[in-house]
Amino acid sequence: MASLKLSPSPPVSIPKRNGGFVGRRRISLVVRSEQAPHFSASDVLQDKCSRRQIMSFGVIAPCISLLSEAQPSFAAETKKGFIAVYDKKDGYSFLYPFGWQEVAIAGQDKVFKDVIEPLESVSVNLFPTNKQTIKEFGPPQQVAETLIKKVLAPMNQKTNLIEASEHDVDGKTYYQFEFTAQARNYTRHALSAITVSDGKFYTLTTGANERRWEKMKERLHAVVDSFKIS
Template identity: 75%
Template sequence: MNSMSFAAETKKGFLSVSDKKDGYSFVYPFGWQEVVIDGQDKVFKDVIEPLENVSVNMIPTSKEDIRDFGSPQQKVLAPSNQRTKLIEASEHDIDGKAYYTFEFVAQAPNYTRHALSTIAVANGKFYTLTTGANERRWEKMKDKLRTVVDSFTISKV
């Protein structure tokens, strides 16, 4: 276990989620509530600031490693109706598994969202965890959101 995920697990003000069936875990800020959204495996969001949320989804893949898709700088994930500006892309390793992490700003027709995503491949699935906030609240929320994205780990199922 690396020190980043250990720090996230013990941080005050966060709750943890562990999905044993799908093989992933992460933490989210205390006070966020679970909501059901079609196409997402899990979603938690702030009831007052709905753009402050975290979601996990998975799609089947025949690839065995996230690197099989290319470098992190080549892969930015956002809905086609949003203009996206990549701020940073990086790769890190947890227990021998590669994860790509992105920081980006997505411009939708009526708001701007500053977001972080982590993607990885395991268990025949392409996993994506995305968290973010309205651009105007980014400075206030960025440390919490980085804790969320850094806590995401995938296990074998």
């Protein structure tokens, strides 16, 4: 089984950090506006088609065609009660619950969280890797256990892997897993999705306080299931 090493040349082990990911990207304090707006692509197209400049059917027809093509693909990426994030630079997208706020955290590529319940959050991070697929790191359970202990939870917390699975989307393999991390005063129940693409090891992790898991689990599953690499 290949060891879990994420840098391209020479490979090094996943960096450790008590409390979360360790990254090399400098985080800007300016919130990036790459998340999807609160209107759909079809709204924009309809607005363009209704402008006074459209004077003939020969101009209207292409707009109708664009609308029919845009609606099915966009509908698959949106969900009521969620906001979509599209990171064109790093080539990934996901959903997060409406009301969460974006925050800047050193070492993390993107983070959204609930300001009242801080354990309710989603974070995305990237590491360089010379692997071509997530399968090269090993089976889902083994990779999940390594990530949880070395990256996703502080070293002083007791962790438990509940389940791990593998699935393919558009020819790309993703691992998903569920785990808990127990601190002295709380337990966080979390879900993660990981994959490899174009020399990058992607991780998305979302979760909530164990006491709110039953209330939040459907929304958190929607978040982790929405994670896609373009």
